[in-house]
Amino acid sequence: MTDIHTPRLLLRRWLDDDVxxxxxxxxxxxxxxxxxxxTPRSLDETAQDIxxxxxEWDDEGFGVFAVELLGSGELAGAVGLHRADSPAAVADRVTVGWRLGRQFWGQGYASEAAQATLEFALQDRGLDRVLAACRTGDTASANVLRKLGMRPTGTDQDPDGGHDVRVYEIDLTEYEA
Known part of the structure; x- marks a missing residue:
């Protein structure tokens, strides 16, 4: 089992109690x-996501972590790596992403969890490049990506929702732990 501890968070695999x-x-x-x-997701859709x-953890050796607060054990959300299906600019490439409950926004948890995930990808799993697709207008996520040292490399359109996205990337030679 792969657990990552940060100063305030535990990134871990999923439990039945997390659904x-x-x-x-x-x-x-x-x-x-x-x-x-x-679109918000139902209980059944969330169970399928998990x-x-x-x-993906079993197939790839990486995946999406549950994000748990160390102090309380509360589930704050999800962060991790995913082999993307779309948009075309990131298809079949490893991307980093996250989602946290609204009560956990603005406290640096997304940056802390994403930084640990990026380190895991580039140093522990030996990936040479990680990408991200950030919807145009999502300034909070774009700020996190910049804090991670990821640089914008272009734009694309997400075929699922028709939204414009900015593509970011970082490679091992650019990464500073």
């Missing part, structure tokens, strides 16, 4: 606004 709290995060339209087509993420 309900993550589905509550997924049910918030503000959280889901920038994810996929922006199942898919766990399969």
């Amino acid at each position: 309900v709290p993550l589905s509550e995060i997924h049910a918030d339209p503000d959280v889901m606004r920038w994810i996929g087509d922006g 199942e898919d993420w766990e399969e």
